[in-house]
Amino acid sequence: MNFNTKVIHGGQHHESATGSVNVPVFLTSTFAQKSPGVHSGYEYSRAANPTRQALEDSLASIENGARGLAFGSGLAAIDCVLKLLNPGDEVVAVDDLYGGTYRMFTRLFEKYQLKFTFVNFDDVAKIADVITDKTKLIWVETPTNPLMKLVDIKAVVDIAKGKDILVAVDNTFATPYIQRPIDLGADIVMHSATKYLGGHSDVIAGALIAKDAELGEKLHFIQFASGGILGPHDSYLVLRGIKTLALRMQRHSDNGLAVAKYLETHPAVDKVIYPGLESHPQYELAKSQMKESGGMVSFTFKSGKKEDAIKFLEKVRVFTLAESLGGVESLANHPALMTHASIPAEKRAELGITDDLVRLSVGIEDAEDLIADLEKAFS
Helix, strand or coil, rough: CCHHHHHHHCCCCCCCCCCCCCCCCCCCEEEECCCCCCCCCCCCCCCCCCCHHHHHHHHHHHHCEEEEEEEECHHHHHHHHHCCCCCCEEEEEECCCCHHHHHHHHHHHHHHHHEEEEEECCCHHHHHHCCCEEEEEEEEEECCCCCCCCCCCHHHHHHHHHCCCCEEECCCCHHHHHCCHHHHHCEEEECCCCCCCCCCCCCCCEHHHHHHHHHHHHHHHHHHHHHHCCCCCHHHHHHHHHHHHHHHHHHHHHHHHHHHHHHHCEEEEEEEEEEEEECCHHHHHHHHHHHCCCCCEEECCCCCCCHHHHHHHHHHHCCCCCCCCCCCCCCCCCCCCCCCCCCCCCHHHCCCCCCCEEEEECCCCCCCHHHHHHHHHHC
């Protein structure tokens, strides 16, 4: 199947009892057994639920993986990956990553004797410099949040090859419509399915997709044993969102490029960070690795003043000042005060997350209305 067909039909089956075209929401905690240990494949909904199974099969299909798993949040999915590791293992992670991921790495898992090394992945050779015989995982975000840096997934995979190191890619910003890390050699793909996969700002969810069945089974055991599953109704909402993913991501990308080009010409704007602009330092990598450039745009002010960013964000009306991203509606965010506040100020400064940085999640409204809203907010 091609992608537009996969998001609707990939891994999906009509419900066997009634022929229902849409998977029903199976609101049950347990399932009747014919005899002790003899059942239809479902025993207890923490282990498997037909609605969640339909979503997990869809996730595997659209990312070209062997096994999909759905979690109660993106962070629950990351938690599951880290539980593959043992005390003393080391993780090499991209330095510019989501604040919640950084918080989990440094404030939760470091105390269990996992070591995290944060590296600028612009030069992937720097990864090889910090790998030791204890390195078991390389954690990638591309594009990164919020500085929209890109990571050459194939190059990272080549560095890990033959070293018993897993490569995991947070594909939240791009989605499988734009890039498919497993096709580029990654072992695990992670999504905050709250974002583009759900697509309507009405659910909190996470996802993992494993490249092979053996790894998928290990992750499923941790999911089952830890219990961070996604409920059946939320599974239904994400599955419904996936069906329109291709249409939405194309519109997000078209609008994102229009907004980025507008911002590049505005006299109050200093730097616009968007992979689809030729000014992006990794524009050529974007063209080779990504089908489109997505709906995430970050920019800074020529004044460099936090006050100007706050004033701007207080004046938007079509854009909504809110955390999160990836919904059909456009959102605006101040990373230093909102999504990345958990990262220490000195670390933010080192990364380039300045106090005048604004991150936009460009929705699927008419681009002309979005640009008009931004113009008023600058005035």
